Amino acid sequence: xxxxxxxxxxxxxxxxxxxxxxxxxxxxxxxxxxxxxxxxxxxxxxxxxxxxxxxxxxxxxxxxxxxxxxxxxxxxxxxxxxxxxxxxxxxxxxxxxxxxxxxxxxxxxxxxxxxxxxxxxxxxxxxxxxxxxxxxxxxxxxxxxxxxxxxxxxxxxxxxxxxxxxxxxxxxxxxxxxxxxxxxxxxxxxxxxxxxxxxxxxxxxxxxxxxxxxxxxxxxxxxxxxxxxxxxxxxxxxxxxxxxxxxxxxxxxxxxxxxxxxxxxxxxxxxxxxxxxxxxxxxxxxxxxxxxxxxxxxxxxxxxxxxxxxxxxxxxxxxxxxxxxxxxxx
Numbered sequence: 001x002x003x004x005x006x007x008x009x010x011x012x013x014x015x016x017x018x019x020x021x022x023x024x025x026x027x028x029x030x031x032x033x034x035x036x037x038x039x040x041x042x043x044x045x046x047x048x049x050x051x052x053x054x055x056x057x058x059x060x061x062x063x064x065x066x067x068x069x070x071x072x073x074x075x076x077x078x079x080x081x082x083x084x085x086x087x088x089x090x091x092x093x094x095x096x097x098x099x100x101x102x103x104x105x106x107x108x109x110x111x112x113x114x115x116x117x118x119x120x121x122x123x124x125x126x127x128x129x130x131x132x133x134x135x136x137x138x139x140x141x142x143x144x145x146x147x148x149x150x151x152x153x154x155x156x157x158x159x160x161x162x163x164x165x166x167x168x169x170x171x172x173x174x175x176x177x178x179x180x181x182x183x184x185x186x187x188x189x190x191x192x193x194x195x196x197x198x199x200x201x202x203x204x205x206x207x208x209x210x211x212x213x214x215x216x217x218x219x220x221x222x223x224x225x226x227x228x229x230x231x232x233x234x235x236x237x238x239x240x241x242x243x244x245x246x247x248x249x250x251x252x253x254x255x256x257x258x259x260x261x262x263x264x265x266x267x268x269x270x271x272x273x274x275x276x277x278x279x280x281x282x283x284x285x286x287x288x289x290x291x292x293x294x295x296x297x298x299x300x301x302x303x304x305x306x307x308x309x310x311x312x313x314x315x316x317x318x319x320x321x322x323x324x325x326x327x328x329x330x
Contacts, residue, residue, distance in 0.1 A: 002279050005263070005291035007315070012305040016267035017183060019298030022308065023076045031079040031094070032086055039122065045109075047118055048101035050094040052082045061134040061324055062126070063092040064160070066119065066143030068167075068297070070194025072100050077140055077297050077312075084313035088321060095122055097143075104201040108211040109234045113142050113172055114247025116150040123159040134327065135160045136320040140297055141270075144168035144262075145249045151260060152252025162323035163260040164316045167268055167297045172244040174275040176223040184269050187296075192226055199230065250275075256283045261319045263312065265294030 013019055034054040039047050050073040063085040067078055073094045085092040097111030098118065111118075119137075126135065137160050139147030144165030151163060169175040179188040199217045203210060213233045220226040228240035237243040266273055282288060291299070302309035 001282065001284075001286070002288045002290060005289045005294075007291040007294055007299055007311050008301055009291075009293035010300050010302045010305075010308065013298075013300050013308070014293065016265070016269045016293065016295040016298075019265075019267075019293065019295030019300055020187075020269060021295075022298065022300060023080075023310075027076045027080075027308075029076055029079040029083065031073045031082045033073060033082075039125070041118065041121060043107070045098060045105050045107045047098055047105075047122075048096045048103070049122075050096070052086055052092045056086070056089065056091045058130070059133055061090045061136065061320075062130070063090050063320070064123070064126070064135060064137045065092060065094040066137065066139040066147055067094065067097070067100065068141030068143050069113075070191050071140065071143070072096060080310055080313050081138060081316065084317050088317050090317070090320075095119065099198040099201070104198075104205055106205060108202065108206065108214065110198050110202075112231050112235050112243070112247060113145045113169065114149055114243070114249075115235070116146055116153060119146060119150050120154075127159050134324045136162045136164070136324070138164045138166070138316055138320075139168075140166045141169065145170070145172075145247070148249040148256070148260070148262070149247070149252050151258050152249070152255040154258075155255050156257045160258065161327055162320055163258055164319060165260065165262045166312065166316070167264060167270070168249060168262060169271060169275070170248065170250040170277055171271075171275045172248045173241075175271045176227070176244070178269075178271045178275075180222050180224070187270060188222060192221070192223070195226065195230075250277050250281065253277055253281055253286055254283050256285050258285055259323050260286045261316075262286065262288045263291075263299070263315065264288065265291050265296070265299065267293050268296045270296045 032052045033050045035051045037049040082092045098105040099110035148165050196217050213230045232243045299312040300308045301311045
């Protein structure tokens with residue numbers, strides 16, 4: 001189902017780029033992290049989990065948060081969502097993808113848009129630890145793509161109760177094209193710089209035995225070439241087309257069997273409307289909520305200049321609380 005969003009952009013932030021950039025430039029908010037857990041993975045690598053649990057009961061609902069490309073618990077949207085969860089009486093945990101936390105991960109690989117294995121491992125573990133708690137997952141941008149792909153792969157599942165995906169790159173090849181055009185090239189430069197930082201830190205780990213794909217990370221200046229020469233070979237894909245085809249979440253949407261809300265703006269500068277799924281590509285469990293404006297992970301409203309209202313956080317938590325409330329006791 002596709003519905004029109006009730007979101008109205010702040011009149012003083014009407015344009016997509018303003019909506020996208022404003023929080024990064026002006027918002028000073030720290031995530032309410034109470035502890036950090038290192039989760040060892042079956043292949044010898046690790047991911048770091050940032051938990052927000054202080055003052056909340058052990059049986060309160062749990063929000064699992066997946067960040068976007070170049071993101072971490074330091075991202076403003078992550079901090080905002082973790083505070084919003086806490087205000088609703090929810091615990092939260094942000095799963096750093098491999099290499100995205102303070103310490104470089106051990107293996108040559110890092111993370112990519114279609115890697116659902118680590119998310120699945122975490123959710124299986126959380127189910128074992130707390131089988132009766134209500135759980136919702138929120139994925140932002142790349143994290144949203146990972147979440148939707150995982151949901152489609154799983155079909156019917158018992159690990160989480162509801163999901164929200166925001167500003168999702170539904171078709172990676174179309175996003176790579178869009179990010180190489182016009183003003184959107186600025187975002188491409190910024191995101192590739194973040195990726196290079198992840199891979200350059202691996203020089204501390206591998207030193208003189210640096211894998212070939214990591215030797216020239218500074219050389220590739222667009223997503224097509226970076227993913228062809230770094231992402232694809234490091235993660236076992238034949239080439240960039242193989243990676244984009246395998247990892248794009250749009251093909252998995254029809255198989256989702258979990259209550260899922262997708263929030264998206266038609267003016268998202270990371271892609272064009274061509275990337276959006278049609279109604280017949282969505283399962284009956286999926287609601288695609290479209291707004292005219294909002295940018296990429298922006299969605300800022302408010303009538304007073306300089307006093308932003310972060311609508312996205314309220315909408316996400318309202319949806320999750322509503323879905324949890326409809327679950328019948330076992």
